[in-house]
Amino acid sequence: MELRQLKYFVTVAEELNFRRAAERLFMEQPPLSRQIRQLEDELSVELFYRSRRGVTLTPAGQAFLDEARLTLAQAERAAKVAQQAVQPKKLTVGFSICAFNRVLPEIIQSYRQQLPDVVVTLTEMSTEAQIQALLNGTIDIGFVHAPISHPALLTVTLLSEPLVVALPSNHPLTHQAQIDLRSLANEPFIVCPESVKPDLYGQFMRLCQEAGFSPQIVQEASPPEVVLGFVASGMGVSLVASGAEARHSAGVTYRALSTPTPLLEIAAAWRKQQVSPVLEDFLALVKQA
Template identity: 40%
Template sequence: MNQNIELRHLRYFLAVAEELNFGRAAERLNITQPSLSRQIQNLEKELGIILFERNPRQIKLTAPGQIFLTEAEQILLRFDQGIRIIKRANRGEIGQLTVGFQGSSVYDIIPISIKVFRERFPEVEIIMQHMTTSEQLIALSENNLDVGFVTPPITDANLELEILLQEPLVLALPENHPLAAHSEISIAALANEPLILASRDRGCGLHEQIFDIYQKAGLYPNVVCAAREMQVMLGFVAAGMGISLLPSHVKNFQRTGVVYRTLNPEAPITGLGIAWKPENIIPVLLAFLEIIRSLA
């Protein structure tokens, strides 16, 4: 487009082309008729083309004017569509969101938040990535993930972490284990018990947290096995290979051969958080975080 032709010129032209009357077009545009006539003359001068045939009784489009009308309509339509799209994107109503989560997690807030978000913003594409917490932290730092459901603690100072839920750890035991006769068990009672631990490469902070719990009790864990998934860990417990300390929501798995007991005097706390990179905040992520906070 010539640098002296603006969108308003196209709107003026479109109004005159549709009304075929300068008076009605001027009234529709809320400008004076002489001003509108001058704007159309300026447009024709810039184009070097006569767009309207004028006579005292009527005006009509010239052949080039007919062609220009089709193009002007498309330009204005695309422009208006573009404005609507960017406004919707700014409200987080359209776009794409990549979300990380741990496959072993059974926190209801994860599927519920995704469901609510999809219902509210059906035109946002959500891509779910099954990752450990450590994998999510790497993906977030490398800008390959918008947001991740992680198990605290995390130590990356470049990421924002918001705690969503907290829960106590419970002791998972083989159902025929002697300690299963007690409803509450102290950490001290676990000395020398074979321990099935969350793998360090599971990256959820639980591995280190359990070592800290044992250390504070003056114990060193007798680790006999490490696994990435809670279902696998519970399978080992059911097989009598050892005990395990896990978040209390693990009881939802209802594994045959496994019983759960409370840790006392004060059960250690673990939880679920959501992490993102502050400089990568986008409207669609803000909308997602708002929904999560309303559900937490």
């Protein structure tokens, strides 16, 4: 008995028509009929009832069909396992700029030290693009702006930061310990483009609207270091995550907002049902972080 004979049998059983089955298998009908007859002879059972009206499965054929499908599925799985054994292990990671600046480098460095044989590919993507890439299997794990909610995804929050005001160091408002957002109504703003950080941009616009004004945006820039460079030059002010102060302090002064604002959260997200051993090892480091 050969695997190709099982494939022929399953196709005929699904079509219940030798001509259509032969077309599906890209072969002529007589050779297909001969292969099925040889299989029946080898098994010493009749798998199909044949008549002028068509083809139907015998009880033996019906019982054999379930086992034939299992055998073909197991053979396909065995082939994949063998192929994967000689292929390089891969991990594809999506990330936002904020995640890369704050949490990702240490995780990637630790992972590469522990598993140097795994090829890690990183791709910068928006949160929305990462969610779609996770769902269609383009990436294995994403580092996104939280919160996100999708029944097919699991997340773990890695970092939570409040928004603060970034001011040129010679700005009059630097003398205040905290700043009321309404006092920035007439200030020129430098922001990260909506296309780059839609979550942060949306939160910024909502906060300004709740404070009773529409922000005067004079410059869009990315990444955050460029935004802060423009602030330091005196071009305007910006709202940034509090962690920016540790990375860029030259010419910029940071002040807390007097009104509490939602935290900016960075989370790792992955598919519930498709966790490979390579991803499991990576998630162990993520959860430690």
